[in-house]
Amino acid sequence: MNPQKEFGLGVVIGKFLPPHRGHHFLIDTAISRCAAVVVIVCEKPGDPVPGALRQAWLQEMHPAADVRLIDDRYDENDSRVWAENTIRWLGRAPDAVFTSEHYGDAYAAHMGCRHVMVDQPRQAVPCSGTIVRNDPFAQWEHLSPPVRGWYAKRIVVLGAESTGTTTLAKALSEYFKTWWVAEYGREYSFEKQSRGETNWRTEEFMEIAREQTRREDLAAREANRILICDTNSFVTTLWHRRYMGFDSPALNDLAKHCRADLYLLTGDEIPFVQDGLRDGEAIRHEMHRWFEEGLIGQKGSPWILVRGPAETRLAQAVAACSFMAS
Structure with a gap:
């Protein structure tokens, strides 16, 4: 592990539908504290923005991370299932999970790692995927160039x-x-x-x-x-x-x-x-x-x-x- 980094392997997981400045803040926080970061993008059939695009946008904006796309067919409330699958996807348990949601506590506990909560009240970046989808023009300043190109x-x-x-x-x-x-x-x-x-x-x-x-x-x-x-x-x-x-x-x-x-x-x-x-x-x-x-x-x-x-x-x-x- 990089001696200047607090954690070895960090994970950020979500729909990123679409990615916005709050997501970038979350991922950048993980990168700043981990020697390696994997970003997991979850895709369901019928998502308004294709998962492959979201993966490509995040990889472009965060070249230091390893951005992966997974087929989301799991119960979003079953933290144990998500934890087991995350370990399978990574080949090991991460050292830390970075989220802005309370589900992160149970999710991390099932993997035996730390949960780092980042801006849960959305004070640093007052934005969400739902808000962007409802009115992307009103949230324009919270969108990165590739996402602006889409909208x-x-x-x-x-x-x-x-x-x-x-x-x-x-x-x-x-x-x-x-x-x-x-x-x-x-x-x-x-x-x-x-x-x-x-x-x-x-x-x-x-x-x-x-x-x-x-x-x-x-x-x-x-x-x-x-x-x-x-x-x-x-x-x-x-x-x-x-x-x-x-x-x-x-x-x-x-x-x-x-x-x-x-x-x-x-x-x-x-x-x-x-x-x-x-x-x-x-x-x-x-x-x-x-x-x-x-x-x-x-x-x-x-x-x-x-x-x-x-x-x-x-x-x-x-x-x-x-x-x-x-």
């Missing part, structure tokens, strides 16, 4: 060429004081054009969709409750159709996993503006129809059409988004 609402601005998507996305991010994710496909197209390349391949659209999603997921971790996205992988499927002339089943399957809590479709009634990259003025209205048809076919993702001058569109979008950011 952040994603607003996707989309539309045909030169319909003001980027203008609206920037304006929304400024209004809600949050992050926005630029259109990676535009960046990719600019670089492609600068190399003198004109032919497209399906693999390029797959790359664009994956990178757009990666950037979106990273930005969601830093978002202020909602994230504004200037396009997403669903939109990439329509640009594939526009340039390739057909749909890609593989790309469509990829897009089925994109997250969108609200789509804002920009109207095509405004004048077309050439910026040096755009080449779709002749089919802009047809593409707008594709977007409308695609959104109608989306299941579970609401959408609205915003039209008019920039300030009118912003007002329409803010009204649609405000209930998410409250």
Whole structure:
């Protein structure tokens, strides 16, 4: 045992549904006092946040701990059963159990180890998993970046060429004081054009969709409750159709996993503006129809059409988004 540590092996066990600052305080306390710490994440079927995600989040936030996931099929009030299983999972009895609950006394006693109670009255961190699940936005400051990324609402601005998507996305991010994710496909197209390349391949659209999603997921971790996205992988499927002339089943399957809590479709009634990259003025209205048809076919993702001058569109979008950011 590390001579500077009070205990050898410490255990922290719970649902962590979801992890919050109180859990981090508990685990950090165990790490500070133990040479080694095992965190046991309990998962039941139907949990609102998958156990594997909770395990990954805790492992990311506490790299010094060994975070394990177990199938919770036991009576939560039977401390003896939990103690016997903990010894089996660890291969030995721990030296200390760290909890913020009174069950820790009986649980530790059955393993013959110490129970260290940490902030049981929730004074250091006034938070709980139930409170977070009921209103994650109200508890935002108690959530770590990966958990914020899970709960952040994603607003996707989309539309045909030169319909003001980027203008609206920037304006929304400024209004809600949050992050926005630029259109990676535009960046990719600019670089492609600068190399003198004109032919497209399906693999390029797959790359664009994956990178757009990666950037979106990273930005969601830093978002202020909602994230504004200037396009997403669903939109990439329509640009594939526009340039390739057909749909890609593989790309469509990829897009089925994109997250969108609200789509804002920009109207095509405004004048077309050439910026040096755009080449779709002749089919802009047809593409707008594709977007409308695609959104109608989306299941579970609401959408609205915003039209008019920039300030009118912003007002329409803010009204649609405000209930998410409250």
